[in-house]
Amino acid sequence: MSDKKLKITINGKKALCGKDETILDAAKKAGVRIPTLCYDERLEPYGGCRLCIVKVKDVHKPQPACTTRVKDGMEVFTETEEVRRLRKNILTLLLSNHPNDCMTCEATGNCGLQSLAYEYKVDGKRFAGETWDLPIRDDNPFIVFEPNKCILCGRCVRICNDVVMAGTIELTGRGFDSLPDTAFGKPRSLENCEFCGQCVSTCPTGALLDKKGMGKGRPYELTKVKTTCSYCGTGCNFFLNVRDGKVVKVTSDYDAPVNQGNLCIKGRYGYDFIHSSERITAPIIKKDGKYVEATWDEALDLIAKRFAEILAKHGPSSLGAFSSARCTNEENYLLSKLVRTVFKSNNVDCCARV
Amino acid sequence: MAGLATSLGAGAATNSLAQMHDIDTIFLFGSNPTEAHPIVSIHLKKALKKGAKLVVGDPRQTWMARRADVWLNLKPGTNIALINGIINVILKKGWENKEFINKRTEGIEELKAKVKEYDLKTVEKITGVSQDNIVEAARLYSQAKNGMIVYGLGVTEHNSGTENAMAIANLALVCGQIGRPSTGIMALRGQNNVQGSSDLGPLPATLPGYQSVKDDSARAKFEKAWGVSLSSDIGLKSVEMLDEAIKKRFKGLFILGEDPAQTDPNVHEVRHALESLEFLVVQDIFHTETTKFADVILPGASFAEKDGTFTNGERRVQRVRKAVDPVAGKAEWEVISEIATRMGYPMHYDHPSEIMDEIASLVPIYGGISYGRLEKESLQWPCPTKDHPGTTTLYRPPGNDNALHRPVLKAGRACEIYPPGPETLRRNCRKGISLHAYYRPDTRALQ
Ligand code: SF4
Ligand code: SF4
Ligand code: SF4
Ligand code: FES
Numbered sequence: 042m043s044d045k046k047l048k049i050t051i052n053g054k055k056a057l058c059g060k061d062e063t064i065l066d067a068a069k070k071a072g073v074r075i076p077t078l079c080y081d082e083r084l085e086p087y088g089g090c091r092l093c094i095v096k097v098k099d100v101h102k103p104q105p106a107c108t109t110r111v112k113d114g115m116e117v118f119t120e121t122e123e124v125r126r127l128r129k130n131i132l133t134l135l136l137s138n139h140p141n142d143c144m145t146c147e148a149t150g151n152c153g154l155q156s157l158a159y160e161y162k163v164d165g166k167r168f169a170g171e172t173w174d175l176p177i178r179d180d181n182p183f184i185v186f187e188p189n190k191c192i193l194c195g196r197c198v199r200i201c202n203d204v205v206m207a208g209t210i211e212l213t214g215r216g217f218d219s220l221p222d223t224a225f226g227k228p229r230s231l232e233n234c235e236f237c238g239q240c241v242s243t244c245p246t247g248a249l250l251d252k253k254g255m256g257k258g259r260p261y262e263l264t265k266v267k268t269t270c271s272y273c274g275t276g277c278n279f280f281l282n283v284r285d286g287k288v289v290k291v292t293s294d295y296d297a298p299v300n301q302g303n304l305c306i307k308g309r310y311g312y313d314f315i316h317s318s319e320r321i322t323a324p325i326i327k328k329d330g331k332y333v334e335a336t337w338d339e340a341l342d343l344i345a346k347r348f349a350e351i352l353a354k355h356g357p358s359s360l361g362a363f364s365s366a367r368c369t370n371e372e373n374y375l376l377s378k379l380v381r382t383v384f385k386s387n388n389v390d391c392c393a394r395v
Numbered sequence: 396m397a398g399l400a401t402s403l404g405a406g407a408a409t410n411s412l413a414q415m416h417d418i419d420t421i422f423l424f425g426s427n428p429t430e431a432h433p434i435v436s437i438h439l440k441k442a443l444k445k446g447a448k449l450v451v452g453d454p455r456q457t458w459m460a461r462r463a464d465v466w467l468n469l470k471p472g473t474n475i476a477l478i479n480g481i482i483n484v485i486l487k488k489g490w491e492n493k494e495f496i497n498k499r500t501e502g503i504e505e506l507k508a509k510v511k512e513y514d515l516k517t518v519e520k521i522t523g524v525s526q527d528n529i530v531e532a533a534r535l536y537s538q539a540k541n542g543m544i545v546y547g548l549g550v551t552e553h554n555s556g557t558e559n560a561m562a563i564a565n566l567a568l569v570c571g572q573i574g575r576p577s578t579g580i581m582a583l584r585g586q587n588n589v590q591g592s593s594d595l596g597p598l599p600a601t602l603p604g605y606q607s608v609k610d611d612s613a614r615a616k617f618e619k620a621w622g623v624s625l626s627s628d629i630g631l632k633s634v635e636m637l638d639e640a641i642k643k644r645f646k647g648l649f650i651l652g653e654d655p656a657q658t659d660p661n662v663h664e665v666r667h668a669l670e671s672l673e674f675l676v677v678q679d680i681f682h683t684e685t686t687k688f689a690d691v692i693l694p695g696a697s698f699a700e701k702d703g704t705f706t707n708g709e710r711r712v713q714r715v716r717k718a719v720d721p722v723a724g725k726a727e728w729e730v731i732s733e734i735a736t737r738m739g740y741p742m743h744y745d746h747p748s749e750i751m752d753e754i755a756s757l758v759p760i761y762g763g764i765s766y767g768r769l770e771k772e773s774l775q776w777p778c779p780t781k782d783h784p785g786t787t788t789l790y791r792p793p794g795n796d797n798a799l800h801r802p803v804l805k806a807g808r809a810c811e812i813y814p815p816g817p818e819t820l821r822r823n824c825r826k827g828i829s830l831h832a833y834y835r836p837d838t839r840a841l842q
Binding site: 323 | 431440599602617629632647649699706708709715717719720737
């Protein structure tokens with residue numbers, strides 16, 4: 042196995058790359074952006090959309106950067122007039138059968154198609170041809186499918202089959218009528234789908250959407266806060282999307298060391314509890330057998346007073362604390378410190394099992 | 396009571412999840428990751444796509460079992476017999492890793508003698524697994540370039556979790572499938588911060604970082620930092636606190652984020668104990684069975700409402716970040732500090748990052764961790780110093796790594812492989828001979 046680096050040039054600039062790299066990988070490393078639509082780093086390259094075509098010197102036809110491996114001495118040009126024209130043609134075709142309702146589309150600002158149309162100045166009016174007019178599929182609690190916006194990039198189908206291996210959706214039908222759909226067009230349900238939302242996370246357009254986040258804000262109106270999932274010990278990272286003090290959506294963090302943007306139903310859709318109306322919102326004190334709301338000062342004073350009394354009267358062995366495997370490291374540490382320094386015993390245990 | 400959780404409580408996976416892609420043989424035991432740990436299963440599926448062999452030990456015909464090269468459909472509760480049977484086959488056929496055994500372990504003869512009882516016929520009878528499947532599983536795992544054992548808690552019986560872990564450790568050691576990337580043992584657990592909450596020592600016998608309350612020098616270090624003298628008496632476990640409450644000797648309890656009145660196997664006893672307390676404080680985000688017994692209920696902050704860290708099952712310390720304000724205005728770390736302060740022990744932190752700095756100064760395995768570093772890099776403990784890159788693979792060969800994670804494998808009283816800390820080891824020791832491995836941080840080098 043040789044680790045020898047291959048030398049190529051991209052737009053005249055030298056780049057070193059490994060032998061298993063594609064032109065797209067090499068360009069990314071060199072900071073050169075090549076447009077893509079069917080590419081997702083979580084998936085095997087597919088070579089379907091042809092948006093990533095580039096000119097390779099001494100090769101007659103433009104080559105898809107996502108599937109073409111680098112060769113020593115290769116000279117790559119990513120922005121020739123020819124490849125730009127071809128990309129524009131592809132985009133024009135895609136937009137000719139697209140609703141173009143970006144004004145109200147949920148994906149505006151986060152849509153691969155929209156940003157490429159902007160970049161290549163394609164408005165979709167020129168070759169208006171036969172268009173789809175299929176009903177929106179809003180038939181389950183988590184995922185909305187708007188077939189008219191599908192560009193058949195196959196990403197949803199590939200992530201569902203190759204990464205999640207759930208086999209929920211397939212490209213069904215042929216040619217103009219093909220669509221990513223469930224078997225027999227049945228609604229997604231827990232019987233045929235994991236509701237991991239992986240398909241939504243990879244869709245480059247507004248065809249697949251997180252239902253719970255719809256209408257709650259455009260990407261640029263949301264503040265993204267990177268955090269770690271609170272459900273299981275895998276420790277996936279994701280972004281909480283916040284608007285006006287409310288978590289309205291969870292989106293993927295592709296740099297996450299554990300999950301690389303992948304999530305399960307709990308991490309992606311299990312955030313409702315944060316703003317549940319059943320949350321305890323104020324300290325509560327039992328007074329004469331009845332629970333009454335109290336201020337923090339009242340509650341904390343009472344706690345300190347009662348614990349101190351018990352400690353004085355019955356000694357350190359009479360006080361203790363249970364901690365939880367759901368709390369943060371810092372909380373667990375502090376609780377342990379409280380017991381050891383203030384309660385003066387080692388009566389602290391984590392009562393989690395499993 | 397919580398035998399299994401206790402025995403695995405101090406457990407830590409030996410490797411990291413991302414290494415799963417390069418496994419050659421996956422030995423999945425008692426775990427259904429497709430349902431319980433979907434993202435782990437995504438990593439395993441990637442290995443399968445790359446051609447990894449799959450051995451599944453599970454009575455249930457799970458997704459993974461259906462795709463396994465060998466499905467060991469053992470009768471529930473017969474894990475140890477099955478694993479010992481596999482070890483016996485490996486030793487008989489000469490499939491063990493002799494070099495690894497000689498260099499890194501002791502006690503092989505005792506183990507050989509012990510697993511001899513588990514001949515194929517006997518094991519088939521006990522477990523219901525066919526002899527051919529046992530041999531094939533032994534071959535696939537022992538002969539793989541990189542074999543990893545991934546196990547869950549699905550089929551491990553509650554009273555022998557420790558023996559299970561020991562048997563699994565023996566299997567990995569005999570084959571030398573440990574201490575390299577894409578090998579080792581990964582235990583999949585439930586709650587998000589099982590690892591961190593055992594690392595940071597809300598435990599009756601250990602100070603944060605698995606440092607025994609009996610260890611004078613460890614105590615002295617904490618006494619100096621905390622400015623008080625500390626008890627060297629091992630504290631009460633949660634069950635014991637509850638027992639003592641019923642006997643009216645234990646009077647006051649603070650429960651943070653747990654619901655023993657609902658989740659404990661002996662709910663009746665627990666409820667009786669909670670009723671018997673003189674003063675109970677419960678902090679949680681929702682009302683639970685347990686809050687019904689509280690004298691004071693405090694509102695908790697959800698993970699979206701506070702800063703902090705969780706440590707995942709592969710020892711990776713990761714940030715939790717505040718996205719919205721706590722519903723009731725205070726997060727748990729503030730509440731604990733205020734209680735301490737009101738009881739005459741001033742505790743003040745401006746931000747949880749300061750708590751992590753304090754942890755780093757007292758807990759060697761977290762010694763190099765800070766919020767500043769976590770902004771830029773991802774760290775798995777042990778990470779003893781500010782320039783240490785963290786540790787993806789535990790038990791690497793000596794000389795290959797610094798003293799902190801040099802494994803000590805030796806014979807004698809069998810102990811589980813799960814690191815670290817003498818107290819855990821003592822608690823988990825069982826009579827019987829087998830190999831054992833434990834992780835012993837050389838804390839002297841760090842101070
Ligand atoms: S939610 Fe997950 S399982 Fe369901 S269709 Fe999408 S990718 Fe497939
Ligand atoms: S639904 Fe989205 S991801 Fe799936 S094929 Fe259509 S555009 Fe691509
Ligand atoms: S997203 Fe799913 S697999 Fe990942 S940590 Fe959360 S619950 Fe676990
Ligand atoms: S991104 Fe290369 S063909 Fe679609």
